Amino acid sequence: MSNNNQSPEERRERMRQEELKHPSSSAHGSNMADLVGGMSWKFTGVLILILIVGLIVYNAFL
Numbered sequence: 262m263s264n265n266n267q268s269p270e271e272r273r274e275r276m277r278q279e280e281l282k283h284p285s286s287s288a289h290g291s292n293m294a295d296l297v298g299g300m301s302w303k304f305t306g307v308l309i310l311i312l313i314v315g316l317i318v319y320n321a322f323l
Contacts, residue, residue, distance in 0.1 A: 267275070300308075
């Protein structure tokens with residue numbers, strides 16, 4: 262199949278598979294987009310909220 266006939270989703274998936282074969286650009290072949298992409302939106306929101314609250318508490322005690 263030529264690149265012109267591939268949908269954007271197929272192209273992204275092919276590039277992702279190639280990246281997983283050669284993960285030299287990131288540690289163990291994962292990056293933040295893969296991490297967040299694998300989580301639900303609720304879990305991602307809670308994680309961001311915990312980080313923000315943690316920064317506020319950290320700054321309050323410095």
